[in-house]
Amino acid sequence: MNYRRAFQVFIFCAIASLIAAPRLRAQDQQGQQQSQQQSQQQTNPPQQTQKPSLQNPQQNAAPAPPAVDPKEEAAFKTFYDMKPATAADLDAKIQAGEGFVKDYPQSRYREAVYSTLAGAYFQHGEVDKTCDAADKALAINPDDLTILTHVGWMIPHSNPNTPNYDQDLAKAEQYEKHALLVLNSLPKPANLTDQQFADSKTAALAESHSGLGLIYFRQKKYDVSSAELQQATTTEATPDPTDFFVLGVDDEYLSKFPDSVKAFDSCAQITSSLQDRCKQLSAEAKAKEGAAPPQKP
Numbered sequence: 001m002n003y004r005r006a007f008q009v010f011i012f013c014a015i016a017s018l019i020a021a022p023r024l025r026a027q028d029q030q031g032q033q034q035s036q037q038q039s040q041q042q043t044n045p046p047q048q049t050q051k052p053s054l055q056n057p058q059q060n061a062a063p064a065p066p067a068v069d070p071k072e073e074a075a076f077k078t079f080y081d082m083k084p085a086t087a088a089d090l091d092a093k094i095q096a097g098e099g100f101v102k103d104y105p106q107s108r109y110r111e112a113v114y115s116t117l118a119g120a121y122f123q124h125g126e127v128d129k130t131c132d133a134a135d136k137a138l139a140i141n142p143d144d145l146t147i148l149t150h151v152g153w154m155i156p157h158s159n160p161n162t163p164n165y166d167q168d169l170a171k172a173e174q175y176e177k178h179a180l181l182v183l184n185s186l187p188k189p190a191n192l193t194d195q196q197f198a199d200s201k202t203a204a205l206a207e208s209h210s211g212l213g214l215i216y217f218r219q220k221k222y223d224v225s226s227a228e229l230q231q232a233t234t235t236e237a238t239p240d241p242t243d244f245f246v247l248g249v250d251d252e253y254l255s256k257f258p259d260s261v262k263a264f265d266s267c268a269q270i271t272s273s274l275q276d277r278c279k280q281l282s283a284e285a286k287a288k289e290g291a292a293p294p295q296k297p
Contacts, residue, residue, distance in 0.1 A: 257289035
């Protein structure tokens with residue numbers, strides 16, 4: 001599957017172009033919006049002084065900072081415009097980002113740089129650095145939805161054998177829970193229609209519930225994982241097959257075999273690398289359902 005909710009209607013900044021875990025999120029209309037937004041962003045790089053929006057949901061605008069050094073502007077544009085296509089390109093992007101925050105530690109652009117670096121580190125397999133960059137972005141803007149929603153989703157999709165994995169999962173849970181608080185109180189930006197705002201908010205809420213679902217699955221909390229993934233899959237227009245897959249496993253652990261079959265069947269209806277596996281697991285869950293003793297009324 002392709003990386004989940006890459007550059008949603010929410011316009012999750014440059015991080016979505018860097019991360020490696022797959023997600024099935026592409027929709028034609030969203031793709032058109034993505035191209036338009038990327039073009040606008042390349043012309044006008046994101047600044048932390050912009051008004052509250054889905055990209056920058058700060059409630060209190062900070063005073064305008066002093067004029068930026070032309071060298072800083074050029075360095076940020078060079079970094080921002082880098083589109084890694086190879087491992088060497090990714091290394092160069094990381095090096096450029098690290099150099100930027102070292103040379104311009106008080107830059108107005110450092111939140112965007114740290115946000116992008118978080119995705120690049122994740123693609124590089126460096127989860128600790130992903131979390132470190134995320135924390136630095138959140139220190140600037142605690143309500144940064146790019147970090148809260150997207151990095152909170154990425155962490156439980158990383159290798160569970162990585163060092164400090166349990167601590168990283170706990171951090172991801174904090175990210176997603178705070179994202180839900182921000183999303184539930186987020187005002188509609190003036191540049192979005194009511195429908196656009198509702199659709200993008202629904203997508204972001206689904207991603208947060210998806211992230212929490214996998215976090216709890218990793219922690220073997222199958223009941224709360226199931227509840228979160230039910231929310232993720234029932235609100236999304238194009239649910240992720242991984243969510244259905246994990247939901248099926250959750251419900252099988254809970255001996256909720258009819259629900260498990262339903263989740264695996266939903267997964268099997270989506271073209272992905274999990275499709276054949278979900279068909280097999282659905283058949284196995286049906287067999288277990290038939291062999292299970294009848295439930296008491």
